[in-house]
Amino acid sequence: MIPGHTGTLDVEKLFAARLHAARVRPYLATALFALHVVESRRVPTMAVDPHWRCYVSPAFVDRTPVEELAGVWVHEVSHLLRDHHGRSDRVARERGLVGPGERLRMNIAADFEINDDVFGEGLARPEGAVEPGLLGLPEGELMEDYLRQFGLGPRTEGLVWLDCGSGADGLDREWDLGPDGAHGLSAQERDLVRFRVAHGITGRPGDVPQGWRRWAEKAFHPPQPWRELLGAAVRSAASAAGVGEDYTYGRPSRRSAGVPGAILPSLRRRPPRVCVVIDTSGSVSDAELGSALLEVTAISRAVGGRRDLVTVLPCDAAAQVVHSLCRAEDIPLLGGGGTDLRTGFARALRARPRPDVIVVLTDGQTPWPATRPSCRTVVGLFPRQRPARSWHEDDPDYVPDSPPAWARVVDIGSGPGR
Incomplete structure (x- = not known):
């Protein structure tokens, strides 16, 4: 810091740098x-x-040019978008890494992951920004890979000042306001920010560095067996006999030749319509609701990317408004009460045109329809590991029924479903 500096923060300069970034x-x-x-x-x-x-x-703001401040803005938000704090905690548990020295190594490794291709093309490299070449390491690798390739020693003595905060390495700082402090984003809000940035990146691949493309395509949507299973279950339901089939006279049936004077319609396969019923009851967390929106996008890809054929229906004890899928992050997930997804099934089946597949994303704390719906059903279950007595929002003795046998069930966040 500047000796004797007692001034207040130059917000105008700081925000000008953010606008430039x-x-x-x-x-x-x-x-x-x-x-x-x-x-x-x-x-x-x-x-x-x-x-x-x-x-x-x-x-720091006073002594740093606006162009370099813009680079710092991008650098710091990159730590959060790439979940370096969560990844650092996981690495620390898996490899038994403890102490501030190891967290410093994680901060350095996270900086290497960001800084190898983030600057240039209008974004100035801030003074002191560390890059993999400083330790003779290759570019283009992840934080976890860099951690295996260096330790603290003479070559890193000049980096002890480095401190991007708990958002970079997961270790709480004395200045942190904590989870209950003012102006923090909820888990759902954080997921939505990442969701929007990822979509912005995939929409302009030619203008985005490789590190960001990799994040949007893989790091943010890591390959997980349950996501593949959910997509496969939707595709299987959508391709079943009778689903997405209709008659058309645009291409007469070949059987018309056997019925002189009559033109018979042929059977045409059209893209299936999918209605996603999202459980918004009080027992579903904000993080799970954010995850549900990601699944909506994955579901739209599973049926060929036709967002006009996917609708979303939030539901707790009562069905809410049916939303067409324009952008999943803009769909309001209203609810917060008890759970009765039977109303969601009834509302989905009343829709015109009727869906070919109903996908239900829920924690399973709901009664189910007594009879099989007239279309295929896939259930994505959020994991629950707690005593049966705490299953219900209002009734401590309530134990929910398992999803019915006519539904294809996938356990979200774990292994194969049934």
């Missing part, structure tokens, strides 16, 4: 403007926490 990296704009700024004289430069607060040193 958004102009040169438009696909990151949603994330940049989601960060809440917290002035702090305990922060060496700029740092983030997992709840999307950005702690800023007034002295």
